[in-house]
Amino acid sequence: MLVPLKWLKEYVEIDLDVTQLADDMTMSGSKVEGVERLGKDITGVVVGKIESIEQHPNADKLVITKINIGEETLQIVTGAKNINVGDYVPVATHGANLAEGLKIKKGKLRGEVSEGMLCSQEELGIPNNLIPEELKDGIWILDQPYPLGVNIFDVVELQDDIIEFEITSNRPDCLSMMGIARETAATIGSSLKYPEVYIKEEEDTTLGVKVKIEDLEGCTRYIARVIKDVKIEPSPLWMQQRLMKAGVRPISNIVDITNYVMLEYGQPLHAFDINYVEGNSILVRKAKNGEAFKTLDGVERQLDETMTVIADEAKGLAIAGVMGGEESEITDATTTILLESAHFNKDKIRATSKKLGLRTEASSRYEKGVDANLAAIAADRACQLIEALGAGKVLKEKVDVYPEKKEKRTLKIRHQRMNGLLGTNISIDEMIEILKSLEITAVLEGEHLIVTVPTFRDDLQIEADFVEEIGRIYGFDKIPSTMAKGNIVVGGKTNGQMIEDITKEGLLSLGFNEILTYSFISPKSVEKINVSEDSIKRNFVRLLNPLGDETSVMRTSLLPNMLEVLSRNINRKVEEARAFEIGSIFIPQREGKDQLPYEVSNLVIGMYGQEDFYSLKGVIEGLFNRLGISGLDFEVEKNHPTYHPGRTANILVGNHIVGIMGELHPQVMENYDLSKRCYLAELDFNLMIQFTRVDTMYKPLPKYPAMTRDLAIVVNESVMVKEIEKIIQQQGGDLLESFQLFDVYRGNQVAEGSKSVAYTITYRHMERTLTDEEVNKVQEAIMTSIKEEIGGTLRE
Incomplete structure (x- = not known):
C-alpha cells in the first residue's frame, strides 16, 4: 500500500518527520517497507508561459519557443507536438537537475540557442506507467495559470514522501487511506478526521433502476446510484497527483473518482454506461458454465458456475469484484452512468481471480475482505466528488439491496488477563482509551471489559486479539525486560536415546554405515518382500495428500527401504556393504481411523559381500553383548516368506522373540534385482531397550583353580x-x-x-x-x- 504523506495529513495531524513516523508505525504493527521522497533530487524547474512558437529554420521537427518565466523570457528549442501559445508548462532552466540525473545547460540545437528545456511528467520523476495516456509522449501542460517563475513544486504537490506499507491478509481495513490514517492517529495519539460526506444537489428524477440478487452467497449487498449529464474529461490535477503517488494511473474524471474513493475508503466501485444496461435492470447471478465474457482489457474469458457476474436482462456486464465488461465501459460518449458499490464473498472472489489469472486492485481488496457497511459511505463519497468536480448530476434515486445487515460484535475480555499476558501494569482507563483510539468501544463491568467491535475489524475474534491491540498501541518497546522465572531443568538424553547411541556406536565399530530413509513408501513394497495377504504389515496408515503412489503410505517395515539401498549399491558395482537403520514403523490402531497409529521403533541390519549367515549371527551376538543383553538365543525359522528356509532364525531373549535374521529368499532377491546373497536382520528396538543393561557389573577374580x-x-x-x-x-x-x-x-x-x-x-x-x-x-x-x-x- 503506497501512502502519500501529504494526502495522509488530510485525515490526521502529523508533526513528526517521516522517518520517525515510519518507525512508530512499524512498532505499532503497521510495517513500513520503505519511504521514497518523490522529486527529491529535482531542482531549477519553474512555471513558464509559452509566448510564441516558430518553426526552426534548420530542422523540420523542431520549433523555437519564447517562454516567459516572470523576470525574463527564455528561448527554448523543442520537438514537442502538444504545445500551444498560452500554455503554462514546467521549464527546466540552466543548471536544473531532473529525474535520473539529467542536468540542463544552455546550448545550441541546429544553430539556435536553447536556454532550457520544457519538461514532461516523466522528467519530473513520475513513473511512465502512471502518466495519463495523453501526456505520455508530450510536455506536461499545466491545468491552469500559475504565477510565472515560481518553483514548480510550490504550485503542484509533486514533491512528497511516499510511505510503502506491508498490509497483512488479516488487516484488509488498512488497504485504504482511512485505514492507515486510523492506525496513524492511534499510534501517535492524534485525532482522526473523516471526510465530510454530503451531496449538495440531487436531481429529483428517477430512471426506474431495479436490482435483484440471485447469488446471495456471492453478493450480500448491492447499491446502485445513477448520475446523469456526465461530462467525461480529465480529472483535476490534485486528484491525478494523488492517484499517481498511490500507484494508480489517471484515466478520466469518472474512473479516477471511483479509484480515488477505493484508495480512500478501501471499497471498490464500478461505473457502467447505463445506455448498455438493458431495462435499467441489474441482476447479480452465478455465471453459466462455459459463458464467454470479454473484460475491459479486451480478453474474452470462459466463466463457470462458481463465479458471480453482474448482468442485465440479456447479458453479463461485469465479473463481480474482479473486472467490468468491455461493452458497458465508460467512454467519451457516456452521458449517464450507473454507479455500483457492492459487497462480494471474499472466498469466491479469490477463487475467481485465481481461475481466470486476473488480479486487479478491486479483487485484491475483495479477496481479503471488505466491510459491507462501507458500501453506502463510498457510494455517497463518489457522488459528492462527481458533483464537486462538475462531472455530472446525481439523481435522488438510490437502490440498496442488503438482505442481512452486518452488525457490530460484542465480546467480554478480562482486563487483568491483558496485563497478565503483556507483563505490564496498564490501567483500565488507559486500556479503554487505547481501544477507543481504534474505534472499539469498551465499558467496564465488574472484572470484564465489554467491547463492541466495529464491522471493519473482522480480525478481532477472541480475547488474545485484544491483548495484541492494547500491547501494540501501548508500545511493545515500553514493556520492561525481565529475567525468565521458573524451575531450571538440566537437559539430557533419555535412557532410550542413550541406548540408541550405544547401538549406533557398536554397529559403526563393526563396519556398518547408518542410513536414513523416508517413512513414506509404496503400498506395493510389501508385495516385493513376499508378505502374506493376512499380515499386519499390509495394514497401512494412508496419507491424505501424498506426493504420489510411491510415497502414499507410512511404512510398516524397514526392510523394503534397506533392500532398495542394498540393490542400489550392488547395481553401482559396490562389491560389499554393511548398513543399518533405526527408525519407526507405523501400525494403525484397530479402534478407529481417528486414533493415532502405534509408532514402533525398529532396527534393521543388512549386509552382502564376504558374508554368510554366521557373520550376521556374530554381529547380533556382538551387539547384544555390548548392550548387556543376556539370555540371547536363536531358534530355527522355516516359514518366513521373506527369508531363505533353512537359513533363517528367530532371535530370542529368554522367551521373547525380539527379531528375525537370515539370508534373503531367492524370490525377494529377484524382486529387488539383487545379484549377491544378502543377509538381513529385523529387530524390535523397543524390546531391546527393555532388555538392555548398560551398567557394567564386576566380580572379583577367582581364587581357586578351574x-x-x-x-x-x-x-x-x-x-x-x-x-x-x-x-x-x-x-x-x-x-x-x-x-x-x-x-x-x-x-x-x-x-x-x-x-x-x-x-x-x-x-x-x-x-x-x-x-x-x-x-x-x-x-x-x-x-x-x-x-x-x-x-x-x-x-x-
Whole structure:
C-alpha cells in the first residue's frame, strides 16, 4: 500500500518527520517497507508561459519557443507536438537537475540557442506507467495559470514522501487511506478526521433502476446510484497527483473518482454506461458454465458456475469484484452512468481471480475482505466528488439491496488477563482509551471489559486479539525486560536415546554405515518382500495428500527401504556393504481411523559381500553383548516368506522373540534385482531397550583353580548343537563356568548319518578347590541326559 504523506495529513495531524513516523508505525504493527521522497533530487524547474512558437529554420521537427518565466523570457528549442501559445508548462532552466540525473545547460540545437528545456511528467520523476495516456509522449501542460517563475513544486504537490506499507491478509481495513490514517492517529495519539460526506444537489428524477440478487452467497449487498449529464474529461490535477503517488494511473474524471474513493475508503466501485444496461435492470447471478465474457482489457474469458457476474436482462456486464465488461465501459460518449458499490464473498472472489489469472486492485481488496457497511459511505463519497468536480448530476434515486445487515460484535475480555499476558501494569482507563483510539468501544463491568467491535475489524475474534491491540498501541518497546522465572531443568538424553547411541556406536565399530530413509513408501513394497495377504504389515496408515503412489503410505517395515539401498549399491558395482537403520514403523490402531497409529521403533541390519549367515549371527551376538543383553538365543525359522528356509532364525531373549535374521529368499532377491546373497536382520528396538543393561557389573577374580574336561559325543545328523548345549547348561549346575564347541566331525570313524560334536567344559567352585569326583559326577550326569534325551553316545 503506497501512502502519500501529504494526502495522509488530510485525515490526521502529523508533526513528526517521516522517518520517525515510519518507525512508530512499524512498532505499532503497521510495517513500513520503505519511504521514497518523490522529486527529491529535482531542482531549477519553474512555471513558464509559452509566448510564441516558430518553426526552426534548420530542422523540420523542431520549433523555437519564447517562454516567459516572470523576470525574463527564455528561448527554448523543442520537438514537442502538444504545445500551444498560452500554455503554462514546467521549464527546466540552466543548471536544473531532473529525474535520473539529467542536468540542463544552455546550448545550441541546429544553430539556435536553447536556454532550457520544457519538461514532461516523466522528467519530473513520475513513473511512465502512471502518466495519463495523453501526456505520455508530450510536455506536461499545466491545468491552469500559475504565477510565472515560481518553483514548480510550490504550485503542484509533486514533491512528497511516499510511505510503502506491508498490509497483512488479516488487516484488509488498512488497504485504504482511512485505514492507515486510523492506525496513524492511534499510534501517535492524534485525532482522526473523516471526510465530510454530503451531496449538495440531487436531481429529483428517477430512471426506474431495479436490482435483484440471485447469488446471495456471492453478493450480500448491492447499491446502485445513477448520475446523469456526465461530462467525461480529465480529472483535476490534485486528484491525478494523488492517484499517481498511490500507484494508480489517471484515466478520466469518472474512473479516477471511483479509484480515488477505493484508495480512500478501501471499497471498490464500478461505473457502467447505463445506455448498455438493458431495462435499467441489474441482476447479480452465478455465471453459466462455459459463458464467454470479454473484460475491459479486451480478453474474452470462459466463466463457470462458481463465479458471480453482474448482468442485465440479456447479458453479463461485469465479473463481480474482479473486472467490468468491455461493452458497458465508460467512454467519451457516456452521458449517464450507473454507479455500483457492492459487497462480494471474499472466498469466491479469490477463487475467481485465481481461475481466470486476473488480479486487479478491486479483487485484491475483495479477496481479503471488505466491510459491507462501507458500501453506502463510498457510494455517497463518489457522488459528492462527481458533483464537486462538475462531472455530472446525481439523481435522488438510490437502490440498496442488503438482505442481512452486518452488525457490530460484542465480546467480554478480562482486563487483568491483558496485563497478565503483556507483563505490564496498564490501567483500565488507559486500556479503554487505547481501544477507543481504534474505534472499539469498551465499558467496564465488574472484572470484564465489554467491547463492541466495529464491522471493519473482522480480525478481532477472541480475547488474545485484544491483548495484541492494547500491547501494540501501548508500545511493545515500553514493556520492561525481565529475567525468565521458573524451575531450571538440566537437559539430557533419555535412557532410550542413550541406548540408541550405544547401538549406533557398536554397529559403526563393526563396519556398518547408518542410513536414513523416508517413512513414506509404496503400498506395493510389501508385495516385493513376499508378505502374506493376512499380515499386519499390509495394514497401512494412508496419507491424505501424498506426493504420489510411491510415497502414499507410512511404512510398516524397514526392510523394503534397506533392500532398495542394498540393490542400489550392488547395481553401482559396490562389491560389499554393511548398513543399518533405526527408525519407526507405523501400525494403525484397530479402534478407529481417528486414533493415532502405534509408532514402533525398529532396527534393521543388512549386509552382502564376504558374508554368510554366521557373520550376521556374530554381529547380533556382538551387539547384544555390548548392550548387556543376556539370555540371547536363536531358534530355527522355516516359514518366513521373506527369508531363505533353512537359513533363517528367530532371535530370542529368554522367551521373547525380539527379531528375525537370515539370508534373503531367492524370490525377494529377484524382486529387488539383487545379484549377491544378502543377509538381513529385523529387530524390535523397543524390546531391546527393555532388555538392555548398560551398567557394567564386576566380580572379583577367582581364587581357586578351574578344572576342564573335553567331551566328544556322537549324535544323529539331525540333532542341533543347541540341544546338546541346553543339556550341558541344565546338568552343569553351579559348578559349570563355561563350555566351548571346538569340533564337529563327520568321517570314517563316525557312522554314516551321524556326527561327532566336541566341547571343552570348564568347572570351578568360587570358594574351594574342586575334586575329580565332583567333576566326574557332573560329567556323568551330562552324558546320561544326552543318551536319554537325544540318543547320543560317547565317542571312543
